[in-house]
Amino acid sequence: MxxxxxxxxxxxxxxxxxxxxxxxxxxxxxxxxxxRGAPKQSKSDAILMRENAVADFYDFCLDHMNPASMAYRxxxxxxxxxxxxxxxxxxxxxxxxxxxxxxxxxAQPIMSADGDIFGYEVLARFRAEDGKLLSPAEVFxxxxxxxxxxALDRMCRxxxxxxxxxxxxxxxxxxxxxxxxxxxxxxxxxTALTRELGLDASKFVFEVVExxxxxxxxxLKSILSYYTEQGFSYALDDVGAGFNTPELLREIxxxxxxxxxxxxxxxxxxxxxxxxxxxxxRTALQVGAVPLAEGIEREEDYRWLLSLGYQLFxxxxxxxxxxxxxxxxx
Numbered sequence: 001m002x003x004x005x006x007x008x009x010x011x012x013x014x015x016x017x018x019x020x021x022x023x024x025x026x027x028x029x030x031x032x033x034x035x036r037g038a039p040k041q042s043k044s045d046a047i048l049m050r051e052n053a054v055a056d057f058y059d060f061c062l063d064h065m066n067p068a069s070m071a072y073r074x075x076x077x078x079x080x081x082x083x084x085x086x087x088x089x090x091x092x093x094x095x096x097x098x099x100x101x102x103x104x105x106x107a108q109p110i111m112s113a114d115g116d117i118f119g120y121e122v123l124a125r126f127r128a129e130d131g132k133l134l135s136p137a138e139v140f141x142x143x144x145x146x147x148x149x150x151a152l153d154r155m156c157r158x159x160x161x162x163x164x165x166x167x168x169x170x171x172x173x174x175x176x177x178x179x180x181x182x183x184x185x186x187x188x189x190x191t192a193l194t195r196e197l198g199l200d201a202s203k204f205v206f207e208v209v210e211x212x213x214x215x216x217x218x219x220l221k222s223i224l225s226y227y228t229e230q231g232f233s234y235a236l237d238d239v240g241a242g243f244n245t246p247e248l249l250r251e252i253x254x255x256x257x258x259x260x261x262x263x264x265x266x267x268x269x270x271x272x273x274x275x276x277x278x279x280x281x282r283t284a285l286q287v288g289a290v291p292l293a294e295g296i297e298r299e300e301d302y303r304w305l306l307s308l309g310y311q312l313f314x315x316x317x318x319x320x321x322x323x324x325x326x327x328x329x330x
Contacts, residue, residue: 011074011095011146013054015047015082019069022061032060051092058085077147094142097134098151102127105163106321110172110292111313118312119170121207122160123321149179154189161193163324164203172205172235172256177219183226191230201231205256208236221252235292249287257284259310261295268304281309 017023023045026033033047049057061067061082070082080088096102104127107120126134143152153176160173180187194201206227208220227234235256236249249257259280267273277293284291293305296315305313 011051013049014073016071017045019066022065025065075147091142103159105159105324107324108321109319111318120167121172124156153179166326172207174207174209176209183223205233205235254289257289259293264293264295268300
């Protein structure tokens, strides 16, 4: 399976001509293509090209080919209409974020029922070339559209592991399961880094992001199985339709289950949210998972969830995410 998207570097575009007339023009401009970094064609109806040449080639196609019939993909990702290429090229900036590792780990405390700090969730923030903070949603959205989620997810995961040397207790780290091709290969670097830093695997809890969107449960289970074999724990965030039965959750056996902030905020006054919180709590206890409520901003919501039986808590009530300060600087 290709891991071309895993690497930080110039993306490779595959352009499908999909029209005999387009193929004829391409055959006539072999020198043009070679000068612009197009490797030798492996198929008569497709061209491989480095990104720095794509914009120029696009302009040429507008005058000499039929772009409406053409398609392209980046790093063997999904095919898209060739006419949407300009939008893709406007998001080239995310390649700089990945290549230069412009990620800043932030941490938010996770509290135990007795009011002590149980650990921290490490959250990724990103910087633009001018040093300004970028929206995480904007960065991940651009990476997803350019088929670069693995490279970005790996960068964030490794930065979070490195930051763990400055944090006490458990460290929760988000990861995107759909970006991982093979656990044994794609996650090997994470395992190696924890050992290099002298950190015990039991310190880390890897949190599945967008678990309700995971369609390949067998693939997810292979990832979670790998984490378990290496001594890590894992959490399911906002359990959704993909994990809506205790039987399936017992099979997956999460170590932690998180009540989403949408259900936790205002739960002390909302019967619907109270029912949701109760259902997740019962399911967590049935499968042996620790229930954690996040997004807590009000004392009354915390008190209500505490009395219900939640064991861990996270939210602005105890602190907003803050940049991680190295222990030597404290």
